[in-house]
Amino acid sequence: MEAADLPRSPRRPGPGTIGVPGRRLASKVGLAPGTAVFIGERKRQSIRIDLLEFDAAVVHEAHDVSVDDCAVHRGTATVSWIQVNGIHDIALIEALASRFGLHPMTIEDIVNTSQRPKCEELPDYCFVALKMLAYSRASRSVGAEHVSLILGPNYVISFLEDEGDVFDSVRLRIRKGLGRVRSMGADYLAFCLMDAVVDHYFLAVEQIGDEIELFDERILMGPRPGDIQEIHHYKSDLIKLRKAVWPLRDVVAAISKSESSLLRPDIIIFWRDLYDHTIQVIDMVETSRDVLASLHDTYLSGLSNRMNEVMKVLTIISTIFIPLTFIVGVYGMNFKHMPELEWQPGYFVVWVVMVAIAIGLFAYFRRRHWI
Template sequence: MTRFITKQKHTKHVIPGKPVFVGSQKEENTRIRLIGYDEDEIIEIELQTISELSNYLNKYEKTWINIDGLHDVELLREIGKLFDIHTLILEDIANTGQRPRVDIEENYIFTSIKMMFLDENKHQLEAEQISMYLLKNILITFQEKQGDVFEPVRDRLRNKKGRVRNYNVTYLKYCLLDLIVDNYNFLMETFGEKVEDLEDKILLEPNKNILEEINKNKIELNYFRKAIRPAREAISSFKDFKTDLITKKEQPFFNDLHDLIQRSHDLVENYKNMLSEQLTVYSTNVNNRLNDIMKILTIFSVIFIPITFIAGVYGTNFEYIPELTYRYGYYAMLGVIMLIVVIMLGFFKYKKWF
């Protein structure tokens, strides 16, 4: 199964604006969670149907609705009707291969971004699409599966930590994006340690395992770049567009968010260059090692060429050769041959030529 490309065969010949789930289903059932809050109180509940949302929307000053699981297209349509979400946006939410982007309009801001995480079993990076639809007092988030990096924000809401309960839902959206970008930086720093650890290994023992590790790191880095480059462009939109949904009080936070993701992007480019340089150094070391091997083998060849020539001319066909009358001479010769082979193989092994 490819990680770099999400197959779009299910969207072929589909009418534009019709939501079609694209990707692998990561949840058996869709989960709907609601957090309603203001400065003084908070409620956190799990709903069974979209119709239940209407009972809570006007009870609290600010509302965060989180949907886990994107395969239920009918549920997405219900949400679209309830909050007047454009069908093209619903289509993008259902398409997990959607490129990260931001749509800023007068009454809403739609954001699609990739949340990266490390699969411990496969030892590789994986991505999950996160979509956010921001209205004046409501934030709706769509995730492919349960479990995320958002729990610290929920903890701040529950325990009234920081300013998240005092600010509007735009600040809540910033907090969620900030966690995603912070996770980018954490993953890149973890990845970078592996890349930098290869430096000494390449110089000391350039073997096939090192080459495989370099190539694996390049694949993971390219996968990371696939998500972070468009994400950086999308987050830059918060600096370029002006909207009433982002006030002067929240704007500095989004500016800082751009600086954070720029750092992640710079790390990606730096490690990309490092891997290219490591591959060059590896190739140079291997070529130098091969040259050293060929030099030693050439010396051996030069020594034995005249000996072989003399033996070839005379054929050792002399009348008196003491070993010819020795009863075990043949076996002694075989023993000498095997001893030479073992000594040469041991020498090659000692030199790590194979």
């Protein structure tokens, strides 16, 4: 599965008020804190829960499991990764949350797809909200998906808006026993999931940066009427990336300095490395924003230079024809006594004079490098 084009299920409106496409935050006005209201667009017909349980020796994987099946794995000695694909079914989310003792405020943040990246430490678990981003070359736009992670003593629950994700590399390492993920705990699994999300930030920023560089080279060759819309399109993509990465920097920094018993000191170095990666992504985004800002100036300068060239050509043509128009105007006057009118070679002499003036002016402009 390509990270740039995550699979998406058909989008259908759901019954009632839950799952109405594009539901806004205004629907939460007046409700008590901790009231779970799905904010976003329903992307699946039904929620599917997948389970991946492992330790250093064995791996057990199951799909489309029930809430009760998930609750059984809360107290096992192995590490359990529960992934919930779809967050529009409030009743199911609340049922799963009750099995794992999640706070109502946590449930509210899980189903709110507009929630900014954040980290909260509670006595029994840690909650992390972040954005999963992918750049689609086909639509030339950044797709954002809300992701929530619950880190418990021996489990990780990931909540996604839809089935597509960027965690295939993590699953592959678990299934084949690659790396250290099978021998580490749930906190390292949570790190791996967040690291996979940040790695795809790099991919999205690099793809946008490559397109901006090509766009820069084309603008230097000559601006086009639709270029200003293209610049604003890239600007909106970079703003989306910036809104996702900047808060995540603070989230990872808080985790790397946390003293929670759920985060072992021996993997703090991994969280610090992830913090460095978020800083690198921010630097790349800011660099692309600077390039894009200069592109806007380059576009306006190109238009100005193009207009100046047109005006220069028109001015030169006008300057050449001004003396010719003067001559024609003088001899176009209807005076009866004009000696030149009776002169037999006068017509040809006037032509010679006008041609000589035009050639002389043209040669002068060429010598001054004006044309």
